[in-house]
Amino acid sequence: MIYRKILNISSDCRDEVHQFIITEGTSLSIYNNGEVKNNQNQNISIAFAVDDVDEEYERLLKLGIYIIDIPKLQPWGAKNMHFCDPDGNHIYFRSI
Incomplete structure (x- = not known):
């Protein structure tokens, strides 16, 4: 559900383990079975x-999302x- 909130997408999906999002021809599938993962994949x-x-x-601040790097203009x-x-x-x- 977090990706739907972050991406501001409404969906009828009630599956909290799999999140499948399709918008304008692009799809994103996120899987989380609830198990704690510590793969430290960077x-x-x-x-x-x-x-x-x-x-x-x-x-995102209003949603309670912790921001690591605030918006900053890149070189x-x-x-x-x-x-x-x-x-x-x-x-x-x-954004550009």
């Missing part, structure tokens, strides 16, 4: 382009923010 990150990273930052021109999902996967929102 090699996976998921990035999403958003219209306004500052607006998304404020929205290549994008503005990024960084947080983790409940499984420790690194999530980035960026």
Whole structure:
């Protein structure tokens, strides 16, 4: 359910273990069986382009999401923010 809130997507899915999200021809499937995982995988990150990273930052704060890196303009021109999902996967929102 966290990804539906983070991505601001409504869904009829009531499955709390599998989250399958389809929007505009793109799908994202997230699996969490509730078991504690401690694989310390630091090699996976998921990035999403958003219209306004500052607006998304404020929205996610209201959802209680802990933000690791607040929105910051990068040398290549994008503005990024960084947080983790409940499984420790690194999530980035960026806007250009």
